[in-house]
Amino acid sequence: MNKMLEVKDLNISFHTFAGEVKAIRGVNFDLYEGETLAIVGESGSGKSVTTKTIMRLLPPSNSKIKSGEILFNGKDIAKASEKEMQKIRGKDISMIFQDPMTSLNPTMTIGKQIMEPLLKHQNLGKEEAKKRAINLLKLVGIPKPETRIKQYPHQFSGGMRQRVVIAIALACNPKILIADEPTTALDVTIQGQILDLMKELQKKVDTSIIFITHDLGVVANVADRVAVMYGGKIVEVGTVDEIFYNPKHPYTWGLISSMPSLDATEEELYAIPGTPPDLLNPPKGDAFAPRNPYALKIDYEKEPPMFKVSDTHYAATWLLHPDAPKVEPPEAVKKRMHKFNAEKKNATPNKEAK
Ligand SMILES: Nc1ncnc2c1ncn2[C@@H]1O[C@H](COP(=O)(O)OP(=O)(O)O)[C@@H](O)[C@H]1O
Ligand SMILES: [Mg+2]
16 A cells, blocks of 8 residues: 655654653654544643644744654655645645634635635636535535535534534645544534544545544544554554554553443443653653553663564554563453454354355
8 A cells, every 4th residue: 555644753842941842752653545544642642743743833933843754745744844835735735623613714704715725726716616615515514505605604513613624624635634633622412423424535535534532432433543642652553453452552451441331331431540751851661651550670661662463563562572471451451352353253254155
């Protein structure tokens, strides 16, 4: 599969009153053509900073890309000028943010706002742009688009506004769409509808998607692959099946254990104890060690490398070292793994029967 984006050893810091915040500490990942990659992790783990860097949207006054490359179309975006980025943003790479209200201009009609990137990047005439705007509203499931394009954001509900934001992001058929917690600010019932829309769009457009969420629960249905972030690093990456049913990093175990299970209603929700690392003074070894019930001595001394589990699955935990003691994941995780293995066994005879 073709790579749309290659992020290589990215390091980003913020210069603050308190000192240097090392927000992103050696992030590597690829984005393949047509896939949806989910980036998950607790608040503050570096998801937004990573993706805002791809759009080069970090405040230049106090942020710095200390090292690394972001290769797109053979070009290193990490070193692109603002002028070059203006040609890429909204055309080749576009982004949807959490709060649809702040992404829209309250004084401009929806139609004008969808037409704007089309007029800017695509050399379309006004009539053509208007037709395309109507089609885009249809694509994102807004009824009566011919009437709706004349209206203003306040005439739309929260969910409908987010649909408009998605339409604007897709206007120029971008190669990459970044959705940064696109449902977090919406009502729970609307969240499901927007997720369904995202899934539907995956089939209709050939855009690669980076889907950011703090909620592992929404990932299973949307993503092809998952990257788990902690303390400014990717600590585990794999296909959805690998991450859900054969997770290797104790932090991923914690995230899975904190997902509400389907069969238990009265069960108390598990939360990973402790707090994320202080990125002003990142710890020496594995940043998760103080919260990790399975931590080894070496976790406090040396950072674990990414150990290979399969061609598509890697995890940065010393537990994968051949000399490490064998530990069992927590019950909640094991239950899912059993389900996976059972499904796998059942799948084989079916295949043979065909
Ligand atoms: N403008 C900023 N100034 C200083 N620190 C920042 C700034 N933006 C983000 N950070 C820090 O970078 C880290 C990662 O933040 P972020 O990527 O927003 O997390 P996430 O999106 O995973 O919740 C956090 O520790 C946050 O405090
Ligand atoms: Mg964020």
